[in-house]
Amino acid sequence: MRVETITTVLDLVGVFINSLLGGSVARRRELDLFGYVVIGVVSGLGGGLIRDVLLGHGPPLALTNPLYIPIALAGAGVAFLLKFTEREWTRLFYVLDAVALSVWAVAGAQRTLAAGLAWLPAILLGTITAVGGGATRDLLVQRVPAVFGGNGLYASVAALVAALEVICSELGVPVAVGTPLAVVAGTVLRLVAYRRG
Amino acid sequence: MRVETITTVLDLVGVFINSLLGGSVARRRELDLFGYVVIGVVSGLGGGLIRDVLLGHGPPLALTNPLYIPIALAGAGVAFLLKFTEREWTRLFYVLDAVALSVWAVAGAQRTLAAGLAWLPAILLGTITAVGGGATRDLLVQRVPAVFGGNGLYASVAALVAALEVICSELGVPVAVGTPLAVVAGTVLRLVAYRRG
């Protein structure tokens, strides 16, 4: 139960950050509050919904756990209310994006292993969880998804984080140690990748 | 069983209208009969397929109920055969589109509640049912989905209709009263939104 709680908390952190970050897309398009909500829900819940549908273990967490939809709505609402200057937003965006990518890659891998699947599907679904919501949002607003726009590093960092999580799990590293390790490593890796262009 | 029958009938009405309306997209692209069929099936079955996959209760209705695929094919066939002038088509399009949006929002919300999920997922899946097929079709033919093309009202009307249905259900309003109420309210709201631009 401990692992499940950690997975769910990570998942929800990713939901909040990603629906918040979806706001930057909504802002660039000058959408109204409802536009923020649609983009926030897609960005925040898309990756986990795709993962849970692929896992095929009944209704997705985002529909059965009563926290997911409200937290995605909250992220969209905060994004709508806060008026960052472009510069602040960009810097904040990079850090939050790196954290969200990592927590979702870890949560996706954990949940796949918990469903009894092997390590390779765990890496695949960890990656899909991490990039799926953003890619769906980008598709819907007709942007080339970051994953394919010459920014292959995005998905590769997610795959590496998921792999790290799987290795920790196979080696029997306690979740309370392996999880923060994978999240921190992923965040640093992602930020270094940003810096280097 | 009464509720399920009503839900299924509404769902099928939405299937027919949406595969018929998909024809206007196929016509603009000057597709052949097979193009009408592909676009009709995506438009007519897409929303319900996405909803049922997300509900995670076994194979989607569109695959197990023997009426769904034939009705979607019939809608595509009628669209291919009828030669509306552009003007008539546009006016008819608006009314049918408003009806289809509403019946699907109601059917999606009813089916989600019937699956034992809470009111917030019911509103979400009602909205997804209503806009999912059209958005998938728009994606496949590379149009910006109406939901995101500055036409936020489309999805917001669907969400309102689904919410109205959920409220009726919570208040114990009989389905035979609440359902037509929600459908009529949604149709009117959608047509007013068209008029106002």
Add this chain to the structure above:
Amino acid sequence: MRVETITTVLDLVGVFINSLLGGSVARRRELDLFGYVVIGVVSGLGGGLIRDVLLGHGPPLALTNPLYIPIALAGAGVAFLLKFTEREWTRLFYVLDAVALSVWAVAGAQRTLAAGLAWLPAILLGTITAVGGGATRDLLVQRVPAVFGGNGLYASVAALVAALEVICSELGVPVAVGTPLAVVAGTVLRLVAYRRG
């Protein structure tokens, strides 16, 4: 069990060919190895994942059978390593594409019938299996999917092959006869369609 084995082998042949063919898209975009992997996995596993999710019978084969992901990765790796001239690639592309389309249409129809669904869903899911992975890949790299780009024949060949497979199955034709028949017929049909433009 015999049928299931044949279905799985066909499915895996389709996975390998399609992730290999995905390489031509990755090459045109001058992607790195990781780009080949992402596009190869989407092209090779997308169609089957969509089919299995729609069938609603638990986790997709691509996640539970340990061969699917490695074979998709192998196809992507081979595509990355081999340096075909454009001309050779194009000719090879056409033949392999025709074979892959046919084996997937057959495998999709067989698997749908095996899940107890009727002949019309079997044709629909056979078609979706055959065109789903390529369409998803095209969407992600922002190309108009071949299915909709004036190339309706692509999906119609898949539908015909799936229909042929369903007819063989209904008539009680042994799988060892019906399957190669449908695959050969589909490949020839597809190549003839290419020739005629």
